[in-house]
Amino acid sequence: MPYCPDCLQEARAGDSRCPLDRSLFVCSSCPRCEAEVFAKERFCAACGSHLEAGPARLAARLKTASVPARMAATLLDGLALLVVYEVWLSLGWPAGPPALALLAAAWWVLLPLGAGQTLGQHVMGQVVLTEDRRSLSLRESLGRTLAAALTWAFLGPVRALFRADGSTLSDLWTRTRTWSLVAAPRRAGPGSGS
Ligand SMILES: [Zn+2]
Ligand SMILES: [Zn+2]
Numbered sequence: 001m002p003y004c005p006d007c008l009q010e011a012r013a014g015d016s017r018c019p020l021d022r023s024l025f026v027c028s029s030c031p032r033c034e035a036e037v038f039a040k041e042r043f044c045a046a047c048g049s050h051l052e053a054g055p056a057r058l059a060a061r062l063k064t065a066s067v068p069a070r071m072a073a074t075l076l077d078g079l080a081l082l083v084v085y086e087v088w089l090s091l092g093w094p095a096g097p098p099a100l101a102l103l104a105a106a107w108w109v110l111l112p113l114g115a116g117q118t119l120g121q122h123v124m125g126q127v128v129l130t131e132d133r134r135s136l137s138l139r140e141s142l143g144r145t146l147a148a149a150l151t152w153a154f155l156g157p158v159r160a161l162f163r164a165d166g167s168t169l170s171d172l173w174t175r176t177r178t179w180s181l182v183a184a185p186r187r188a189g190p191g192s193g194s
Helices: 067-090 097-110 119-124 138-161 169-174
Strands: 026-029 056-058 062-064 126-130 176-181
Touching: 067 097, 067 119, 067 126, 067 176, 097 138, 119 126, 126 138, 138 169, 169 176
Parallel strands: none
Antiparallel strands: 026 056, 062 176, 126 176
């Protein structure tokens, strides 16, 4: 049963986010026997091993984000980052490329941590996870952002982005993916036939 990693309430069918805190629901499994683990269990019901905070996988329905959707998210992030930079300048903090690079690094490294999203990804319904749908650690997020910055700097956005399945070179190198949340199919209620 998927559950909220923050308030531990169990997911209702079809929801991908907790209605209370908007966290994405996750599923956990026992690191030893792979049996499904429920929200508040401290020991595995199948093999009895003590459950450390194991890797949780996102329970939402996902597909790899398409190239146009990723570019839209990146564009939105760029615009939002410019607004943040304006605020930064209005505070009288140092201007210039180093400041902008620092802001951009913080934006793309810190926001996707723990199944988080950048603003643009939030608007586009995307989330950055590893290939096996775990949320990123700080190291993974840092590696991903560095790899992305390198490919963009040396190959340009076109070569760095355009792969048939929407993944980028940095996705492949760091074994991460940008996923698109897929809305659950709506169940036809009584009288909703057309
Ligand atoms: Zn919650
Ligand atoms: Zn177990």
